[in-house]
Amino acid sequence: MTQQPLNPDFDATVLGYPRIGADRELKKALEAHWAGKISLDELHAAAGQVQLADLTRLAGLGLDAAGGALPGDVAYYDQVLETTAALSAVPSRFSGVIGERIGTAEAFVLARGDEANAPLELTKWFDTNYHYLVPEIGPGTAFVADPERLVANHAAHAAAGFELRPTLVGPLTYLLLAKAEDGAPEGFSPLERLDDAVAAYASLLAALGAAGVKLVQLDEPGLVTEEGAKLAADGSTVTRVYSALAAVQSAPRLFVTSGYGTAGDPARPGHVQGELARAGVAVVHADLVRGAAPAAAHLGELNGATLVAGVVNSRNIWRNRLGESLAALRTLQAEVTEAGGALAVGTATSLQHVPHTVAAETALPEHLPAWLAFADEKVAEVVTLAKGLREGDAAIAAELAADAEAHAARAAFAGTSVAAVRERLAALTPEDLERADAEERRAAQAAALGLPPLPTTTIGSFPQTAEVRKARAGARSGALSEAEYEAFLKAEIERVVRFQEELGLDVLVHGEAERNDMVQYFAENFDGYAPTTRGWVQSYGSRSTRPAILWGDVSRPRAFTVPWISYAASLTEKPLKGMLTGPVTILAWSFVRDDQPLEVSAQQVALALRDEIEDLQAAGIGIIQVDEPALRELLPLRAEAQPDYLRWSVDSFRLATAGADTATQIHTHLCYSEFGEVVGAIDALDADVTSIEAARSRMEVTGDLAEFGFSRGIGPGVYDIHSPRVPSTEEIDELLAEALKRLTPEQLWVNPDCGLKTRAYPETEASLRHLVEAAAKARAAIAASV
Numbered sequence: 001m002t003q004q005p006l007n008p009d010f011d012a013t014v015l016g017y018p019r020i021g022a023d024r025e026l027k028k029a030l031e032a033h034w035a036g037k038i039s040l041d042e043l044h045a046a047a048g049q050v051q052l053a054d055l056t057r058l059a060g061l062g063l064d065a066a067g068g069a070l071p072g073d074v075a076y077y078d079q080v081l082e083t084t085a086a087l088s089a090v091p092s093r094f095s096g097v098i099g100e101r102i103g104t105a106e107a108f109v110l111a112r113g114d115e116a117n118a119p120l121e122l123t124k125w126f127d128t129n130y131h132y133l134v135p136e137i138g139p140g141t142a143f144v145a146d147p148e149r150l151v152a153n154h155a156a157h158a159a160a161g162f163e164l165r166p167t168l169v170g171p172l173t174y175l176l177l178a179k180a181e182d183g184a185p186e187g188f189s190p191l192e193r194l195d196d197a198v199a200a201y202a203s204l205l206a207a208l209g210a211a212g213v214k215l216v217q218l219d220e221p222g223l224v225t226e227e228g229a230k231l232a233a234d235g236s237t238v239t240r241v242y243s244a245l246a247a248v249q250s251a252p253r254l255f256v257t258s259g260y261g262t263a264g265d266p267a268r269p270g271h272v273q274g275e276l277a278r279a280g281v282a283v284v285h286a287d288l289v290r291g292a293a294p295a296a297a298h299l300g301e302l303n304g305a306t307l308v309a310g311v312v313n314s315r316n317i318w319r320n321r322l323g324e325s326l327a328a329l330r331t332l333q334a335e336v337t338e339a340g341g342a343l344a345v346g347t348a349t350s351l352q353h354v355p356h357t358v359a360a361e362t363a364l365p366e367h368l369p370a371w372l373a374f375a376d377e378k379v380a381e382v383v384t385l386a387k388g389l390r391e392g393d394a395a396i397a398a399e400l401a402a403d404a405e406a407h408a409a410r411a412a413f414a415g416t417s418v419a420a421v422r423e424r425l426a427a428l429t430p431e432d433l434e435r436a437d438a439e440e441r442r443a444a445q446a447a448a449l450g451l452p453p454l455p456t457t458t459i460g461s462f463p464q465t466a467e468v469r470k471a472r473a474g475a476r477s478g479a480l481s482e483a484e485y486e487a488f489l490k491a492e493i494e495r496v497v498r499f500q501e502e503l504g505l506d507v508l509v510h511g512e513a514e515r516n517d518m519v520q521y522f523a524e525n526f527d528g529y530a531p532t533t534r535g536w537v538q539s540y541g542s543r544s545t546r547p548a549i550l551w552g553d554v555s556r557p558r559a560f561t562v563p564w565i566s567y568a569a570s571l572t573e574k575p576l577k578g579m580l581t582g583p584v585t586i587l588a589w590s591f592v593r594d595d596q597p598l599e600v601s602a603q604q605v606a607l608a609l610r611d612e613i614e615d616l617q618a619a620g621i622g623i624i625q626v627d628e629p630a631l632r633e634l635l636p637l638r639a640e641a642q643p644d645y646l647r648w649s650v651d652s653f654r655l656a657t658a659g660a661d662t663a664t665q666i667h668t669h670l671c672y673s674e675f676g677e678v679v680g681a682i683d684a685l686d687a688d689v690t691s692i693e694a695a696r697s698r699m700e701v702t703g704d705l706a707e708f709g710f711s712r713g714i715g716p717g718v719y720d721i722h723s724p725r726v727p728s729t730e731e732i733d734e735l736l737a738e739a740l741k742r743l744t745p746e747q748l749w750v751n752p753d754c755g756l757k758t759r760a761y762p763e764t765e766a767s768l769r770h771l772v773e774a775a776a777k778a779r780a781a782i783a784a785s786v
C-alpha cells in the first residue's frame, strides 16, 4: 500500500452542509423574526447556535476542524443572496429602500420584498429542487466588497477552534445566474460586468486574508452549463479571472468547486481543474458522481494543487459503494501524485440537498435505514474513504464489510425486484402509449361532458385551512380515529363542492384536503416507496420539503384516490375532475433509487397511475388530470442529454394515461417553469387539455403553443395564485383577450395558474368570482361575434 502524502490542509471535506438545523431551528428563528417575535440580535444568536451545532457535529464525525476542512457556508436565506450581500450588489429598483450596504435586514427586503417592491425572483439552482434569489445586474450596478459578515462569522468560530473556509458563489457562476435588471439596454448581459465584479471579489479576498482566513471556497458550478463551458476553453475567461484572484496580495488560498456535472467540455474532463491550478488556485474540485473523473492528461497540469475528488453523492440518500469509490480514488491518487498534486476526498456538491441524519428517522421500514446515508452519514463516508486511502483497506475493514453487507442485502431484498412489476413492464408494447385520434376523442368528450365554450375550472387543491391541517395531524397522531377523519374529510369535500357550485365553475374538483403534499401522498400509497418523518431538505428561504424515498419496485396495492374523488362526484351534477400527480413529478420530488435508470422507475410509477386511472374511470369519473409541474425541472442541463430525457418523460406520461377511454378527458397541468423551450414535449404528452402557469408572463406561453400548432385544449392561468392579491375582472378580461389572439375559443379553458392550497378563502373566493365573470363576458362576446 502506498503512503502518499495527502493534502497539506485536509484529506477529507464536504462542500457544504444543510443549513436549516437538525430540527429546522433556523426556519423557526427566521419566521419568528419576520413575525416580529424575535429581534435581529436574537436571530443572529439562534443562527450562530445552529452553525455551532453543525460544526461540532462535523468535527465529531472526523473533519479536520483546524485544517480548513469545515465549510463556512453560512446563509440565512440563500447562498446566492449572501454573495449579493458580500458584493453590495443592490438592484437599482431597491436603491430607494436599501442604502449602499446589504446587511441582514436589507437582505430580507430583497428576499421577501416590501409594500412597493416585489422580491427578487426565485429560480431553481441547477437541476435541483433548491431555489436561489436571482441577482439583478445592470450596467450601473455597484460592486463593493462587504467582508464584514464573512469576517465576523470566521472570527466567531475560530475562537471555538473551528477554522472555517468562508464560502461564496464564484464570480463566473454569480453572473451566469444573474439576470439583466429591468431597464438595462437591450442585449445587456450581466457577464459584461465581470471585471467590476472580480475587482470586488479581489477586495473581499484581501480583507479575508487580512483577517487571518487561510482558505476561501468559491463555488463555480456554472461551469458545467453550456454557457459556462464556453468560459472555460484554454486561455479563457476562467484563466483570466482566477489568475487575477489568485494574485491578490495576502489573499487566502483559493478552493474552487464545480459540481452538478462535468465542468467545461465534457469530452475533456479535468481541463478546467488544470486551468484553475495553472492560474494559481490551490485546491480544485471535480464532481465524480454527475461528472466524469478528470482525465490523467489534464491532471498533469495540477502542479502542486490539491484535487478534491467529489466521489460521495450529495444529491441522493443512498449509502456509498465504498469499495468501488476506493478503487476509483486509488487510480486518481496515483495520477495526481505522479503529477505532483495531492488528492482529498469530498462530496459531489454541497450536502444541502439531503436531510441531516438517518438516525433521526423512526418510522422507516425496518430494512431501509441500513441502505441509506443522509448528510451526517455521508460525512462519515468521506472520512472513511480518506482513511482507507491513507492507511489501506485494513484500516477500514469493518466499514467495508458493513457496506458490502448492506448492498448485498439491498440487492437481494424481495421488494427491490418484484417479478409481477418486471413482467408487466416487459410485456409493454408501443400501442400501450397510444390513445384514439385526438379529433375522435374531442368529439366523444364533447358529447359526454356537454361543456360550454371557455369552460372554467381550478387546478385541484383548495385552501388548506388550519382545520384541515389539524385534522390531518390528528389522524397521524391518533387523536382522530379513522372514522372521525373520514367524516371530517367528507364534510370538507362537500363544503368545497358546494362552494364551487355556488361560484358557478363548470368543472369541479374534490379539493385535495386529504393530501399533505402532492407527491408524498402518492409515496404513502404505493409499494416500494417510504416517506420520511424528519427528512427535511431546504427548498428556498425558510421552506423545506420532505422528499419520500423510492427504494423498490413500485406498484399500487389498492385504489386510494377513488373513494374521495367518487364521493365528491356523487354530490354534484357537474363534471368532477379527478386529480393525480404524474410520474416525472413524483420522481422529481422524491429521492429515487440509484440502481436502475430513472426511465424504469418512471414506467413503474406510470403503471401504478394507469391502474388508478382505470379505477377512477370505472367509478364514473369522466375527466382526470395528471399534474406534471416538474416536467421541465428534470430537463438535463446539457443539450445533448435532453432528447433522451424528453422521450422517456413523455412516454411515461402517455403510459400512465393512454389506458383512458376515448370519452375520458385527460388533463395535465404544468407550472413553476418557463415551458417555451419544451412545447414539443407538451404536445407529445397528448393530453386533451393542458393548464399552464401564464398569468405573470401575460400569456406568453400561448404564443409558443400557437406557433407550434398545438391544437388541443389549453388553460393558460389567468390568476397568479402565488400571492394573496385578487385580480380584477378587467385584468382577467384582458388576459383572455390576449390568449384569444392566438388560441381558438374551442381550445381555451379558464383557470388559475396553479392549485389554491397556499391561499386563504377570502381572496380565493373573490378571485374565482372574477374569473367566472370574465369567462362569462368572453363567452357572450364570442357568441355575439358569430
Ligand code: MET
Residues within 6 Å of the ligand: 459, 460, 461, 512, 518, 579, 627, 629, 669, 671, 754, 755, 756, 757
Ligand atoms: C404544483 S402543481 C399543483 C397541482 C395540484 N393539483 C394542486 O392543485 O395543488
Ligand SMILES: [Zn+2]
Residues within 6 Å of the ligand: 459, 629, 669, 670, 671, 672, 753, 754, 755
Ligand atoms: Zn401548479
